[in-house]
Amino acid sequence: MNYSVSEENYLKTIFHLQKKEGTVTTNELAAELKTRPASVTDMMKKLKTKKLLHYQPYQGFRLTADGSKVALGIIRRHRLWEYFLAEKLNFTWDEVHEVAEELEHVSNKKLIDKLDAYLGYPKNDPHGDPIPDASGKIEQGKKIRLQDAPLQIPCRVAGVRNQSPGMLELLAHKKIRIGTILEIRQKFDFDHSLEVKTGKQQIITISRQLAENLLVTHED
Amino acid sequence: MNYSVSEENYLKTIFHLQKKEGTVTTNELAAELKTRPASVTDMMKKLKTKKLLHYQPYQGFRLTADGSKVALGIIRRHRLWEYFLAEKLNFTWDEVHEVAEELEHVSNKKLIDKLDAYLGYPKNDPHGDPIPDASGKIEQGKKIRLQDAPLQIPCRVAGVRNQSPGMLELLAHKKIRIGTILEIRQKFDFDHSLEVKTGKQQIITISRQLAENLLVTHED
DNA sequence: AACATAATTTAGATTTGTCTAAATAATTTT
DNA sequence: AAAATTATTTAGACAAATCTAAATTATGTT
The missing domain is CATH 1.10.10.10 (Winged helix-like DNA-binding domain superfamily/Winged helix DNA-binding domain)
Structure with missing residues (x-):
């Protein structure tokens, strides 16, 4: 235990x-x-x-399922402390991780649940990562622009910023919708376009304008 | 270090x-x-x-002097966390010690100094014990009459007001001297006598006259 | 002062988490 | 498929912090 x-x-x-x-x-x-x-x-x-x-x-x-549960408990502690450090003690977002690495190992459950309540049950830590609740449930990952997603890591389309008819027409044409899996193969500096592999293993090109308006998530 | x-x-x-x-x-x-x-x-x-x-x-x-400095740093962390737990997280005074025993070993100086500031530089923890400042200085506990000490909280005999032979004889008989730990169990209104537990777990009775002349401190 | 008792230290073992070097298994290249 | 390379595991060792049992030192009593 x-x-x-x-x-x-x-x-x-x-x-x-x-x-x-x-x-x-x-x-x-x-x-x-x-x-x-x-x-x-x-x-x-x-x-x-x-x-x-x-x-x-x-x-x-x-x-195992048990192992994940323990890990989620640790991640919960880590992220709650990060939130506390940033929100209450005025640490900057880039300082909190290191301190939370130590605090996360204090595993008193009552402490963490009271801290959670004191902070107002925050949903995300200062880096935007979701905080598991007391039962270990974790919310969908943060939505980021496809533009900002890392290379070679599959992500899932979770939303669009701009819902203009022109945008939707383009998405339909490229067969991209909510839930589509995308993986960036290469980023081209010249025009900031992306070469992307779809879940169906097709290689497509996505322009800078489109990549800025596609929101994706890494969570599974 | x-x-x-x-x-x-x-x-x-x-x-x-x-x-x-x-x-x-x-x-x-x-x-x-x-x-x-x-x-x-x-x-x-x-x-x-x-x-x-x-x-x-x-x-x-x-x-050594170095050893005391390190110890005072640990005590500072312990008592600041106790104050935080009681004041911000609504732990009761008897719950805080155990949790602080774990938190005190997180030794990031910036964390502790920021916590101190956030709490408003408290002088005493929830048990009344003084909190060392960032440089390790600790305030001397105030001497109060045993009569005025709170119930159920251990205190230490720090002096006597009246040094008459009769008083000293009585103290010797009750095995009370400077440094003895006393904890008031009960105050009796009728004669203002006190039922007191000693550091050696003996229950003794202390009269009003004696209690008025025994000076105690909560500082550890 | 000598003896008995109590307190303290030493010697050697154990557990946890780590390491290096060597052995073995899996993968990639030719 | 054999050889070469890479990944992984095993074997044996070490440091930290603890333990038990035995030896040593200090203290208290007569």
């Missing part, structure tokens, strides 16, 4: 990494945690015996 | 214990920290090499 700082850092990091790709590898995790692959393997065995992880040697790993 | 949770707990506890008696013994500290005397000896060696402790085998120990 209670986990060490080290275990918590592994769980949290696995949670974040497995969002991008379904399964997490030893080297990936070692790089992220600034430790050695051998150390990762050791910890994987431990987390497996605690039933927080699906893991077969050489096959990568992902969290 | 940075200390482990374990080291911090030792330093803090030594600081508190050496207020009562000038020097702290191995068994005393082991009892307070719920560990074994052998473990205490191990840690004493370590703290000595870090120049936080005066220590010669078999001679007891006390903090």
